[in-house]
Amino acid sequence: MLKFAVFVSGWGTDLQSIIDAKNEGKINGEIALVLSNRQKAYGLQRAKDAGIETAVVKKDDALIVKMLKERNIDFIVLAGYLAILTDELIDAYPNKIMNIHPSLIPSFCGPGMYGMHVHEAVLQRGAKVSGATVHFVSNIVDGGPIIKQVACDISDLDTAEDIQKRVLEIEHKLLPEVVGLYCDNKIKIIDGKAKVI
Structure with a gap:
């Protein structure tokens, strides 16, 4: 059974969706x-409510890598983690760090887009469709191999808050699904692209 760490910066609803999926037997x-941070x-x-060990580390990826190795962590899930990872951490876990991004990459992504x-x-661009993307983290912000995407119609929405709410509904299903696939060894990198097998 693979061991993984989840990185969060805020409310943790994506984390909760993973905890719930794990409790429902959907993540091995x-x-x-x-x-x-x-x-x-x-x-x-x-x-803590789920009995999971926690830690707070600010801007010290060397310490983070040390902590992960000590716990035999196999991969990392970024679930609303609002920090850019250093090469040190990314290189320690190549194609073993996945991130959920609240748009359809390559649209609306990159530095400052979080x-x-x-x-x-x-909303400002007048896009009619948005969604969420789970991708592997690389040294280019939001530039790693895309694992899975789900789109949604937002043409009826008038505020960024409403778009966020609809996209979050997708995130809460998509991220646990991809984590489950990874734990079942069903995600492979082939010719630089992530494939679900």
């Missing part, structure tokens, strides 16, 4: 650590 893996992230409380900024940009 162990959430061994929940780590945050923010002391007051509510996601830490969600982890959280509500994404939905505001989508």
Whole structure:
């Protein structure tokens, strides 16, 4: 059974969706650590409520790598983690760090495109469709291999908050699904692209 860490910075609803899926038997893996770069992230409380070890580390990827190796972590899930990872961490877990992004990459992604900024940009551009993407993390922000995407119609929505709410519904299904696939060894990198087998 693979062991994984989940990184969070805020409310932790994506983390909760993973915990729930694990409890429902949909993820054949162990959430061994929940780590945050923010002391007051509510996601830490969600982890504690589920009996999962937590840690807070700010801007010290060398320490993070050390902690992960000590716990024999196989892969990492970024679930609303609002920090850019250093090469040190990425190189320690090549194609073993997955991130959920609240748009259909390659649209509305890259430096500065996170959280509500994404939905505001989508609204301002007048996009009719948005969605969520799970991808592997590379040294290019939001540039790693795309694992899975789900789109949704947003043509009836008028605020960034409403877009966020609809996209979050997708995230809460998509991220646990991809984590489950990874734990079952059903995701492979072939010719630089992620394939679900």
